[in-house]
Amino acid sequence: MKSIFVAGMQIEVLDLPASRPHTPTLVLLHEGLGCIAMWRDFPQQLAEATGCRVVAYSRPGYGQSDPWPTPRQPDYMHREGEVLLPEVLRALEIEQPVLVGHSDGGSIALIFAGCYPEALRGLVVMAPHEFVEPETLAGIAAARKLWDTTDWPKRLARYHRDAAQVFADWNDCWLSPAFRDWNIEAYLPSIRCPVLAMQGRDDEYATLRQIEVIAEQAADVRLVVLDACGHSPHRDQGARVLREIGDFLAALHAA
Secondary structure (H helix, E strand, O other): OOOEEOOEEEEEEEEEEOOOOOOOOEEOOOOOOOOOHHHHHHHHHHHHHHHHHOEOOOOOOOOOOOOOHHHHOOOOOHHHHHHHHHHHHHHHOOOOOEEEEOOOOHHHHHHHHHHHOOOOEEEEEEOOEEEEEEHHHHHHHHHHHHHHOHHHHHHHHOOOHHHHHHHHHHHHHHHHHOOOOOEHHHHHHHOOOOEEEEOOOOOOOOOOOOHHHOOOOOOOEEEEEEOOOOOHHHOOHHHHHHHHHHHHHHHHHHO
């Protein structure tokens, strides 16, 4: 584990070297309550399966990274995709990566890909959000009840410097009236790189419409719907996810 200094903040980074030559760097973007540690062994499994350099970082306020100096706003994913991610890539000297984003991280990856269409070799998104659905709000409201009535605060505190703030930022923002009209579909037609979009059929936070709109609006998209899978494909169907990413990378190489 190491850290980089970006936009006045110290950001924690996991950087696993490539074991095969001429492979793209895979950059992991975590979910709304995630961080490097909460990827568990997925980065290592991905590095071993693909031979690629795999980089993961904890976004500001998550894990052991410094927080943003200003409070979170409904456009926080835009700020991450348009402003912070380009700075992180520059600091790590990464060019033409393949982004691998989960949930909020998938949305951030889509924003980046639409804003900087020539900057990527490929894009993998797992359970991303493009707009707010009633199912999403219901899942996040249910999460609030679990937070208030279980030992979830204690468990999340194992991973974050300030777990209570991490949860409040995510939960309060998504359930705020100002967030109801949040939508990133305008970025999709500008995406030029190949996209692999995966989602569980049993996703508790969204319907399959979330990945269908990517295929309808972006240029080159492969959709994968995973059975017996909820909102975390890399945990619920890890072997299938690794295989799909491996096939996707092989197709990129062949192209």
